[in-house]
Amino acid sequence: MNIDELAKGIVAGERRALARGITLVESSREDHRAQATALLAALPKDREALRIGLSGTPGVGKSTFIESFGMMLIQRGLRVAVLAIDPSSSRSGGSILGDKTRMDLLSREKAAFIRPSPSQTHLGGVARRTREAVTLCEAAGFDVVLIETVGVGQSETVVSEMSDLFLLLLAPAGGDELQGVKRGIMEMADIIVVNKADGDLKPAASRTCADYAGALRLLRKRPQDPDGFPKAMMVSALEENGLSEAWDEMQTLTDWRRAEGFWDRTRAAQARYWFEQSVKQELLAQLETPTAKAELKTLGDRVARGQEDPTKAAQDFIKQLDR
Amino acid sequence: MNIDELAKGIVAGERRALARGITLVESSREDHRAQATALLAALPKDREALRIGLSGTPGVGKSTFIESFGMMLIQRGLRVAVLAIDPSSSRSGGSILGDKTRMDLLSREKAAFIRPSPSQTHLGGVARRTREAVTLCEAAGFDVVLIETVGVGQSETVVSEMSDLFLLLLAPAGGDELQGVKRGIMEMADIIVVNKADGDLKPAASRTCADYAGALRLLRKRPQDPDGFPKAMMVSALEENGLSEAWDEMQTLTDWRRAEGFWDRTRAAQARYWFEQSVKQELLAQLETPTAKAELKTLGDRVARGQEDPTKAAQDFIKQLDR
Structure with missing residues (x-):
């Protein structure tokens, strides 16, 4: 997909371009996410x-x-x-x-x-x-x-x-x-x-x-x-x-x-809020991969059976994630 | 600190050992956290x-x-x-x-x-x-x-x-x-x-x-x-x-x-809950270091001024964190 073309179409007010752009930001596919981010960055502010x-x-x-x-x-x-x-x-x-x-x-x-x-x-x-x-x-x-x-x-x-x-x-x-x-x-x-x-x-x-x-x-x-x-x-x-x-x-x-001045101040605070929310979501998204989910389940089962302490198991999990 | 000694003291019901153990788990110093985790793992279940x-x-x-x-x-x-x-x-x-x-x-x-x-x-x-x-x-x-x-x-x-x-x-x-x-x-x-x-x-x-x-x-x-x-x-x-x-x-x-059987089932579910909570907290703790906080502030300011899109800025931040 040509992101610059799409951005131009949106700015020109084309409905189809807008609809395609929204479909792109709604997708959770990794390549789509990258394109969506590029699209958002390419739009005039x-x-x-x-x-x-x-x-x-x-x-x-x-x-x-x-x-x-x-x-x-x-x-x-x-x-x-x-x-x-x-x-x-x-x-x-x-x-x-x-x-x-x-x-x-x-x-x-x-x-x-x-x-x-x-x-x-x-x-x-x-x-x-x-x-x-x-x-x-x-x-x-x-x-x-x-x-x-x-x-x-x-x-x-x-x-x-x-x-x-x-x-x-x-x-x-x-x-x-x-x-x-x-x-x-x-x-x-x-x-x-x-x-x-x-x-x-x-x-x-x-x-x-x-x-x-x-x-x-x-x-x-x-x-x-x-x-x-x-x-x-x-x-x-x-x-x-x-x-x-x-x-x-x-x-x-x-x-x-x-x-x-409340309009500008509110918008600035909102932008900062969404930035911080996005950072947290990106961090927690690491737990949503199939590998991470499977490992969380396995370790969680051990913790639930009392075979491991929750804190220790959490630290072991994080270490694995960093590898 | 000798963690095995401390664990023994706690198990023997010594008040001072218990108080020291709690002080240890309450500390947020990184070396204390490691010791606290070892202590929890060393205790009988x-x-x-x-x-x-x-x-x-x-x-x-x-x-x-x-x-x-x-x-x-x-x-x-x-x-x-x-x-x-x-x-x-x-x-x-x-x-x-x-x-x-x-x-x-x-x-x-x-x-x-x-x-x-x-x-x-x-x-x-x-x-x-x-x-x-x-x-x-x-x-x-x-x-x-x-x-x-x-x-x-x-x-x-x-x-x-x-x-x-x-x-x-x-x-x-x-x-x-x-x-x-x-x-x-x-x-x-x-x-x-x-x-x-x-x-x-x-x-x-x-x-x-x-x-x-x-x-x-x-x-x-x-x-x-x-x-x-x-x-x-x-x-x-x-x-x-x-x-x-x-x-x-x-x-x-x-x-x-x-x-x-509700007692055991509830305890098992609670242990799993705390494990998952600890994993999330460990991930989000990456945002609490002085470097991360400073970078969040700088990027957040740019976002608040409208110089960058929140989503793009969040991804840039995460990339830096991984380095």
Whole structure:
């Protein structure tokens, strides 16, 4: 594969080149990994999309939100990429983005690019691949990159480490269900978006929105927030209500963060984070070769039978690895 | 240092040898690490203590419980070692075991051995050292090893991975505070012990105990539990009430687990776990040398400034490490 050609194609905004590039970064074959690294290094670093992390448990209407919100952005002349992190997708096959037909309109738009979650059970692997895919989408000139994930704990942290702002999508709920959202995830959110503010659910949406607005006020003020943020707001993705307002809020927030230097500082810290994560992953990858796995099993069996001390066995294993 | 002599001293139950052995496993000096590994390998593997993990947030009366419970065991002719895992101890100096005077009676008993948490901020390091100290205490012929930790999340998991049974110590509370205990920690507990069932607090202790008994019944049945376990019970460490009953329950539980094979299976799985953890820690320890840290900083700065891609920089770093 000619990496320079591929890089040129991506920079020219060619969909096929972008798709091939993402396939390359998703591969775990060693030669592909080397090519992917060369590709990432060959891309210009001067293009920046707004990276929006989006979390929400199944049932909150995430696909509908992405479809309506994405279409609105396209109508404003913006190009939108949608990526996903779903550590469970390889098992359940249940990533919402596995089924593009659920974003019927958006998937047919030339200005949109939708890519399902890489299928890997290991969150670290999914995270690295998605982060690299974000880089490719930026180089391809997309204005907005949406990175969605299901609300399953760790994956939110991963998404927030590659996003400029983080949306938490919720459905209207009874007043006592507020504690269902983990505090750690609440603390990540820049904007809490209560979806389904339509029809019968409208009063419940109002109440849920007010509850979360109250809960957000109780959280410690973060330096990267202007007055009034983080905030809770209502939308109806179905009736396309509140989406422009949500976009306005996102722009207000990011404009402020750019002006105050938080944008650059956050991106710098994130890059450093991914560098350090990659170093750790590369080191631990030595344990994933067939030889290493077999040896770990053999030594582990001896340790489990009490024939060897865990510490001693670990040091013997490391010595073998260095040979 | 003569490792064989030291091993003999420990096996003979000499306190000074045991203390020196623990100091050795706690050291991070490279020559000490090699000696510690040799010491662990030199110890006989046929001595087994009952390892009891004990978790409880500050204020539940953990020191008082350990003191009263430990004294009761000693009166029954048993030898008791008390170890601790407190990942915060190096920062706050606040490990309860840092201050032996809070276990005044126990610390003066010949049949007791109390050792504060190794002072390390890194939980992985504290965990390895404490696990190795447990091994030394077993070789020294202690009948019971209590491993205590404060309720700060991850450290409970670490303690439960080196314990035969796990106690969660709680104080009486208002009925709506039940959710203060994380579900994950509840699920680890074999026995929930509500302390301070004395004086004015007795009715509240009853209520709390009943609440937790109810909550435990809602959890999925675990294969390693006989009927009636996990269970909640009340004690007063201050008035020395309920401690014998608690000890009886622990023995009922461990007798059953031994008879059904769960004891051996759990110990085997734990040994394998620590072996695999040690392998990972040894690999990642390569990042802790002064040279590696300096290089990580330099490359990390370049990545943060956008001069290099995180993935590429990570691979370059690994290549340097291998040279």
